[in-house]
Amino acid sequence: MTIKRALISVSDKNGLIPFAEKLVNLGVEIISTGGTKKALQDAGISVIGISEVTGFPEIMDGRVKTLHPKIHGGLLAVRDNETHQQAMQENEIAPIDLVVVNLYPFKETVAKEDTTFADAIENIDIGGPSMLRSAAKNHAYVTVVVDPKDYETVETELEKAGSVSEETRRRLAAKTFRHTAAYDALIAEYLTAAVEEVLPESYTVTFEKKQDLRYGENPHQKAAFYSKPLSGTLSLTDAEQLHGKELSYNNINDADAALAIVKEFTDPAVVAVKHMNPCGVGTGKSITEAYTRAFEADPVSIFGGIVASNTEVDAETAEKMAEIFLEIIIAPSFSEDALAILTKKKNIRLLKLDFTAGKGIAKKITTVSGGMLVQDEDVYGLDDANVTIPTKRQPTEQEWKDIHLAWKVVKHVKSNAIVLAKDEMTVGVGAGQMNRVGAAKIAIEQAGERANGSALGSDAFFPMDDTVEAAARAGVTAIIQPGGSIRDEDSIKKADEHGITMVFTGVRHFKH
Structure with a gap:
């Protein structure tokens, strides 16, 4: 469509002046409002004020300026509809062929810690979305631009074809409706939280593309990585990639799993993950100790794995990490010497992430065919639990340490899950089995002799005493589990029979 008249009103003024100059040079008349009008005039660009078009002043601190028939009539009129044309002539409405609008910075406003509720409400744009929606609806005749990145496309087509x-126009209209939908979703989310609605009748969220991915779980699947604005949680979307190849779909899933586990710890800790399950977790007085234990927990599976550290990676640790192939290392920082060592490996991805940022609790969203499931993030820890000890023997100080580690880790292992821990490291992980004793057997087999004297963590209760029996044969001396089975007494009796101490938490940690 030929463009003779444009309405420009933007909060993001990047690229505005060159674009407006190009329009004027192409013979386009520009209408504008407020700050945008001033910016154009200051640049020497001829512009018509909105009040000159409507014959009505901007009122109520600018809340009402474009909500007028002479604006929306010019946007919504069907150009080849005689009735519409007659109405335009009778009411002295001129068509508007191009709308360039972006909205009040609501997201940026509510992201500030000191923003008041009144400030947030004042930054809800009304006229902007109305103009955008009018123009996008009538895209058969009107070009609508909401993103400065699209200025060049419009310029190029106008210069080459005159239209x-x-x-x-259709592509830009679709982008516009995505933009206004995302804008409204953020407002709805903010207000829903303000009135403390937890699971409302409709659940509208928006995500912003962070990057396209080469493919999804498999090469034949298309994929992209999106971030949730204003999530307030510690998130991989905030990581800075310092080195290495582009992240893949599977990399991101595994890295997210590693991050979820390592943030459970306050002492130096390292988590190694393969296929979204931990293969080794270690803690220590230093990051080197923690990494060594995570490696020794399963030196086979860690190869090609994702490693997350909750403290800076130093040169000593980097030397050890560089001895094997790792896909990703996540840490709050890397020393200069560590970077020099690790960046010699061309393909390793190094991700820097501020672990002190984002302490909020997120909703967990899982898609299913034709729908989604929403739940609170599982942040329930042992300190929150009503712990009881139903067995005759109480845990020793060392067993308590092993119990805590096993419980922190098993929470993040796919169900049915069993974790064995000993001396500040995991020694066996049984994940995703169809029965609990099967998961226990896998963990025990992996641990081998290290199972002797270890603590066993189970994400859910024992339906019968066979898991306790298997643990006893392996030399496990302490067990932590939710309890709550109708056959708890069988497991308690079996534990007492073998001198095992058992802790009940009253809380399960299924992870499907």
Whole structure:
């Protein structure tokens, strides 16, 4: 469509002046409002004020300026509809062919810690979305631009063809409706939280593309990585990649799993993950100790794995990490010497992430065919639990340490899950089995002799005493589990029979 008249009103003024100059040079008349009008005039660009078009002043601190028939009539009129044309003539409404609008910075406003509720409400744009929606609805005749990145496309088509193609107008209209939908979703989320609605009748969220991915779980699947604005949680989307190849879909899933586990710890800790399950977790007085234990927990599976550290990676640790192939290392920071060592490996991804940022609790969203499931993030820890000890023997000080580690880790292992821990490291992990004793057997087999004297963590209760029996044969001396089975007494009796201490938490940690 040929463009003779444009309405420009933007909060993001990047690229505005060159774009407006190009429009004027192409013979386009510009209408504008407020700050945008001033910016254009200051640049020497001829512009018509919105009040000159409507014959009505901007009122109520600018809340009402574009909500007028002479604006929306010019946007919504169907150009080849005689009735519409007659109405335009009778009411002295001129068509508007191009709308360039972006909205009040609501997201940026509510992201500030000192923003008041009144400030947030004042930054809800009304006229902008109305103009965008009008123009996008009538994209058969009107070009709508909401993103400065699209200025060049419009310029190029106008210069080459004197008009904007139908294909481009439709694409820009779709982008506009995505933009206004995302804007409204953020407002709805903010207000829903303000009135403390937990699970409302409709659940509207928005995500922003962070990057396209080469493919999804498999090469034949298309994929992209999106981030949730204003999530307030410690998130991989905030990580800075310092080195290495582009992240893949599976990399991101595994890295997210590693991050979820390592943030459970306050002492130096390292988590190694393969296929979204931990293969080794270690803690220590230093990051080197923690990494060594995570490696020794399963030196086979860690190869090609994802490693997360909750403290800076130093040169000593980097030397050890560089001895094997690792896909990703996540840490709050890397020393200069550590970076020099690790960046010699061309393909390793190094991700820097501020572990002190984002302490909020997120909703967990899982998609299913035709729908989604929403739940609170599982942040329930042992300190929150009503712990009881139903067995005759109480845990020793060392067993308590092993119990805590096993419980922190098993929470993040796919169900049915069993974890064995000993001396500040995991020694066996049984994940994703169809029965609990099967998961226990896998963990025990992996641990081998290290099972002797270890603590066993189970994400859910024992339906019968066979898991306790298997643990006793392996030399496990302490067990932590939720309890709550109708056959708890069988497990308690079996534990007492073998001198095992058992802790009940009253809380399960299924992870499907």
